């Protein structure tokens with residue numbers, strides 16, 4: 738793409754007066770709502786997730802978080818502005834810090850052996866989600882990485898923000914909600930959406946469609962990921 742083409746807004750090829758992020762989000766309403774209102778989420782609110790389900794979910798999610806961190810690192814490396822790179826870099830620190838510590842404490846409480854923390858068998862949605870994140874990472878395409886990051890974070894904010902008060906007393910359920918609903922996390926998701934709105938309109942139609950495919954696939958996998966914890 739030439740420099741002048743890069744600065745031209747190519748879209749909209751569809752009406753996205755609400756912005757690129759909202760346009761993507763609206764395309765996957767059904768899977769999105771099914772994930773946000775999933776049985777796992779309701780049982781988490783009530784601290785009634787059966788222990789084998791909670792354990793399976795967290796063991797699989799730690800594998801997700803590994804590839805998520807790698808893809809976030811790719812976003813750090815291919816972001817198009819210094820401001821974006823710094824925001825993404827700070828968030829990578831949160832994933833590697835507070836969130837990682839949560840997993841270790843939860844695994845200790847649930848007495849998860851080290852083999853299951855480090856190299857469990859991957860359930861199918863874990864494998865497919867990790868393949869999707871690997872594809873985005875290897876593409877070094879900033880919008881693709883942003884799309885998958887935004888689905889993962891915005892969808893989790895959506896269900897966590899809907900948790901009824903008081904939150905569960907036990908730390909595993911309570912902190913999993915708090916990690917995805919606190920002022921810093923809300924600001925991070927707002928930033929991701931605004932970032933998509935910034936870069937999306939400069940993409941050509943084929944690239945926008947590719948973003949849409951990443952978006953729908955990631956949303957479907959979020960739903961499948963919750964389902965798998967019960968299978």
Ligand SMILES: Cc1ncc(CO)c(N)n1
Nearest residue numbers: 798801889890893959962
């Ligand atoms: C599967 C999944 N999606 C999203 C998040 C939040 O980034 C998570 N921890 N796990």
